[in-house]
Amino acid sequence: MIRPVELRAIRDGAVDLAFRRWDRPRVKVGTRLRTAVGLVEVTEVERVAPSRITAAEARRAGAPTLAALRERLAEPADRPVWRVGLRHAGADPREALREQLPDDAERAALAARLDRLDAAAADGPWTRETLRLIERRPGVRAPDLAASLGRETAEFKRDVRKLKELGLTVSLDVGYRLSPRGAALLGVAPPALPTGTPLPRVGAPASRALAAAGVATLEDVAAWRRGDLQALHGVGPHAVRVLGDALAGVGLDFAG
Known part of the structure; x- marks a missing residue:
């Protein structure tokens, strides 16, 4: 719910507030959100009257003017306004994890974790099949990958997120690829990456x-x-x- 331009401003320290109309708080103080620029931590959550928001707070929220912020908050008028403090809290730890090659003990622990995920799945084992599919078809749309397995896209993407939590896959703007950690677990060569500075996420x-x-x-x-x-x-x-x-x-x- 944070726009890319605001995320970059949070990372750079130019924005440290957000204002939202919610029926109730959707985040808690201390929550760390994983975003395209790394971790964003919630530092405060307070209900405020729109009329009490200042021009300085509007600028801290990335709005050009107080009027622009109030216009953004005009709807839905029946919900209260919440002021949310934000700060950049560093890199997403999964970025470092996916570069770490597992030793024998870690490889055994990862294999056991995948076995547990397979055992808990109503439709049978899926972890290795999904990893091998991503290895064969990097950068392919999630709906196409899901269809090739006869699965619903939403469920497939949910499962890939579980693999990402383990540092085994990397989400691209389109599709996925194996991480070096995931490649090592499968015993395959790590994916060849372009030489140069990677592109930012652009949709x-x-x-x-x-x-x-x-x-x-x-x-x-x-x-x-x-x-x-x-x-x-x-x-x-x-x-x-x-x-x-x-x-x-x-x-x-x-x-x-």
Whole structure:
């Protein structure tokens, strides 16, 4: 529920508040949310009257003006407004976990964990089959992967999240790939990754368009003019802004 532009601002320290109309608090102080920029921690949750929100608080929430924030909070008017304090709490620990190759003891523990997941499944074992499918078909849409197994997409994605919690898979804008940890567990070669700086998450349509154009890294992006990139079907202004921010972060820019 936090927009990508706000997530980046939280990471950079420019935003540390959010305002939401909820019937009741949806988060608790101390909750750590896993997001595209890492962990975001909830530091406060307080019910407030919209009329008491200040211009300074609106800016801290990423709104250009107090009026813009109040307009955003206009509906649903029958629900109270909650002020939520936020802070960036570091990298998602799963990012480090998926790079860690298991030793013999860890491999046995992971295998036992997968066995328990299989035993608890109403439709029978699924963990190794799913890992092998992702290994064979990286970057393929989840609905297509699910259909190849005769499974519902929502259930398939739920199960892949369990594998991700163990550091065995990596979610892409489109589909998944095995992590080095997952490859080691299966005894296969780790997936070949593009050499260069990985692309930020820009959404599935833009990711498909970039892949079709042979753009796999930020160094590839830097060879394109901004307008030419945005002319690709599926690459909209938001994706170009995200790519531009990522380029600036590594000292690069669009061509021209």
